[in-house]
Amino acid sequence: MKKVIILCTLFVSMLLLTMCQKDVGTIVETPIAVPMEKKSEQPAKEAIEKTIEEPTGKPAETPVAKVIEKPIQKPAVKAPQEPIQKPAAKEVLSQSFEYHPIDKEIEKIINGVSWKQNNTVKIDDLCYVKVTYWGFDDKPHIGELIVSKDIGKEVIEIFKELYAAKFPIEKMKLIDEYDAVDSKSMEDNNTSAFCYREVDGKPGKLSKHSYGIAIDINPVQNPYVYKDKVSPESGRAYLNREKLAKGMITGKDACYKAFTSRGWSWGGNWKYEKDYQHFQK
Ligand SMILES: [Zn+2]
Numbered sequence: 701m702k703k704v705i706i707l708c709t710l711f712v713s714m715l716l717l718t719m720c721q722k723d724v725g726t727i728v729e730t731p732i733a734v735p736m737e738k739k740s741e742q743p744a745k746e747a748i749e750k751t752i753e754e755p756t757g758k759p760a761e762t763p764v765a766k767v768i769e770k771p772i773q774k775p776a777v778k779a780p781q782e783p784i785q786k787p788a789a790k791e792v793l794s795q796s797f798e799y800h801p802i803d804k805e806i807e808k809i810i811n812g813v814s815w816k817q818n819n820t821v822k823i824d825d826l827c828y829v830k831v832t833y834w835g836f837d838d839k840p841h842i843g844e845l846i847v848s849k850d851i852g853k854e855v856i857e858i859f860k861e862l863y864a865a866k867f868p869i870e871k872m873k874l875i876d877e878y879d880a881v882d883s884k885s886m887e888d889n890n891t892s893a894f895c896y897r898e899v900d901g902k903p904g905k906l907s908k909h910s911y912g913i914a915i916d917i918n919p920v921q922n923p924y925v926y927k928d929k930v931s932p933e934s935g936r937a938y939l940n941r942e943k944l945a946k947g948m949i950t951g952k953d954a955c956y957k958a959f960t961s962r963g964w965s966w967g968g969n970w971k972y973e974k975d976y977q978h979f980q981k
Pocket residue numbers: 909914915916975977978979
């Protein structure tokens with residue numbers, strides 16, 4: 701019996717041992733599993749924290765950069781474009797005051813017409829002038845003149861002054877549009893300057909217009925007068941210089957002042973003949 705009891709207790713103890721081993725194993729396994737999970741969670745959290753920190757660090761910079769970039773770009777692009785374009789366009793449309801050497805295009809127009817082959821005045825001695833003037837219709841117009849290149853700048857100044865004073869001028873085309881015939885240009889009340897020609901009635905004597913240093917303004921309201929001769933004929937209506945008319949030069953007006961203040965002489969001051977349209981340098 702003792703042997704049987706001993707064997708039974710051994711068997712039971714063996715069973716208990718194996719059971720205990722299993723329990724220990726499960727207990728050991730779980731603590732390992734928990735720290736494994738915790739370890740794997742911690743780096744994940746750190747990583748999240750880092751990714752949160754890094755983006756917040758970077759975004760904190762990038763928004764600043766973007767905020768700075770945007771306001772600079774927007775006003776730099778939008779604001780200056782509109783105000784610059786608009787006044788520039790208005791100025792170009794309403795005013796033009798420029799002079800430049802005679803180019804091939806102008807040479808084609810004047811060669812053989814207002815300029816002829818001669819030994820006194822070369823085409824290179826002249827310049828082409830473009831100015832804005834107030835018309836008889838009280839609107840600005842663009843006019844053309846050809847003058848000596850030596851006075852191009854001064855002529856621009858004169859016509860700027862006339863424009864500012866709103867002195868009215870009816871027309872300002874190159875005399876070539878009238879075949880360089882002075883009487884035709886005058887009858888049309890055209891303001892002009894250069895024309896290679898002799899003084900009317902004085903063969904062989906070159907007019908100041910031949911050198912581009914004389915300008916005739918509104919010939920109808922300011923005719924040439926010598927004894928009974930009036931040129932142009934339609935200028936007879938303006939022989940009474942006291943009776944003021946649009947575009948008339950009186951000797952006290954803005955036109956007279958603009959020329960004479962720069963050393964030009966006026967035909968209206970001549971003694972025996974009067975050339976009210978005529979200024980010469
Ligand atoms: Zn003249």
